[in-house]
Amino acid sequence: MMRTRPLKVALLGCGVVGSEVARIMTTHADDLEARIGAPVELAGIAVRRPGRVREGVPAELITTDATELVKRDDIDVVVEVIGGIEPARTLINTAFEHGASVVSANKALLAEHGTALHAAAVEHGVDLYYEAAVAGAIPLIRPLRESLAGDKVDRVLGIVNGTTNFILDRMDSSGAGYSEALDEATALGYAEADPTADVEGFDAAAKAAILAGIAFHTRVTISDVHREGITEVTAADIASARGMGCTVKLLAICERTPDGSAVTARVHPAMIPLTHPLASVREAYNAVFVEAAAAGRLMFYGPGAGGAPTASAVLGDLVAVCRNKVAGTTGPGESAYTRLPVSPMGEVVTRYHISLDVADKPGVLAQVALVFAEHGVSIDTVRQQGKDGDASLVVVTHRAPDAALSAVVEALRSLDTVRGVASIMRVEGE
Structure with a gap:
């Protein structure tokens, strides 16, 4: 039997994503009703600028009082797409207190306060879903949280x-420098006017925290994630990677330590072999490679941002939450039973690609090799090219603790024969 009273939804935010959510809810109301088992109705939309034209969005639903909207006793689900920490956190908690489940796309909030929000949802017997917070339309959170719940995930x-x-792909395909590629990304709408959150790795770090927490059943916040951006990546780095049969990507890497006693979470640019599935991910697409004990290697690929793709993920969560409301139940909450610590970056075992500007004279290579040996780091390959008294020396190491590799770099900088460390990049995916 169909539920007679419609499930009522409050929408917080009506920008690129929110307006698309409102449009789909309006135009696909019959389909949503059939999938949920009850009619679903958009009951109100909270915005900051009510005078703005929003095509396809019912003007009579617009309000500037988000607090009063989420306090309404008839609201069953709150969809939050305003972003940021506040007022989103307060509004979500208020929704919980008034018996509403929440669907959020807010990666920053979840990466910093996810544990408290999950606890509040459990306390009030409601749901907190957030598929859209990581990788846009790509189904990723639910497979990790539900489909792989019986497996052991070792690496994401x-x-x-x-x-x-997009920026790194343009640098690789066209030979453009970082600034030129960023300008193109901005002109095409891929980069914000202030691109700091993206290019400095903050956005990816928040997503890494969420993924690590779900994958390893432990609590990881954004402060636990080692973060480096792409602003220092040069055309020379891209060329060096190409010479090694690699490409450069900004990677989010979450993994268990070899003995399983801890986890690590990091975001940084890295060289990966062209044979790795992630190397073929072009332009503004996202892809996530999951390694699990029983399932093996899985790859999730698709558009990671944009109004329609993100709205698709939001609507998927909305359908799931509404089905739970109809059934009188809730879905899976936080799973943090392992309580694994997060190891610092210095303990991560990785490889380095180091480019040095050195004096072109006898004995330089021996001095450089001695520094590596003194810190217990084994050299895999060396390339040297000299001209007019100067030389470039490119060293690729075997795997070693990141702290040891960092110590090598600092020691190299102190050598009289080393005129500069031109670039440092990790090598992953082998």
Whole structure:
């Protein structure tokens, strides 16, 4: 039997994503009703600028009082797409207190306060879903949280920021420098006027925190994630990667330590072999590579941002939450039973690609090799090219603790024969 009273939804935010959510809810109301088992109705839309023209959005639903909207006793689900920490956190908690489940696309909030929000949802017997917070339309949160719930995930490796992937792809395919590629990304709408959150890795770090927490059943916040952006990546780095049969990507890497006693979470640019599935991810697309004990290697690929793709993920969560409301139940909440600590970046075992500007004279290579040996780091390959008293020396290491590799770089900078460390980049995916 169909439920007689419609499920009522409050929408917080009506920008690129919110307006698309409102449009789909309006134009696909019959389909949503059939899938949920009850009619679903958009009951109000909270915005900051009520005078703005929003095509296809019912003007009579617009309000500037978000607090009063989420306090309404008839609201069953709140969809939050305003972003940021406040007022989103307060509004979500208020919704919980008044018996409403929440669907959110707010990666920053979840990465910093996810544990408290999950606890509040459990306390009030409601749902908190957030598929759209990571990788846009790509189904990723639900497979990790539900489909792989009986498996052991060992590693999550992914491209989770479309802006940086577009920039690095342009640098690789056209030979453009970082600034030129960023300008193109901005002109095409892939980069914000202030691209800091993307290019400095903050966006990807928030997503890495969410992914690590779900994958390893432990609590990881954005402060636990080692973060480096792409602003220092040069055309020379891209060329060096190409010479090694690699490409450069900004990667989010979450993995268990070899003995399983801890986890690591990091975001940084890295060289990966062209044979790796992530190397073929072009332009503003996202892809996440999951390694699980029983399932093996899985890859999730698709558009990671944009109004329609993100709205698709939001609507998927909305249908799930509404079905739970109809059934009188709730879905899976936070799973943090392992309580694994997060190891610092210095303990991560990785490889380095180091480019040095050195004096072109006998004995330089021996001095450089000695520094590596003194810090217990083994050299895999060396390339040297000299001209007019100067030389470039490119060293690729074997795997070693990141702290040891960092110590090598600092020691190299102190050598009289080393005129500069031109670039440092990790090598992953082998």
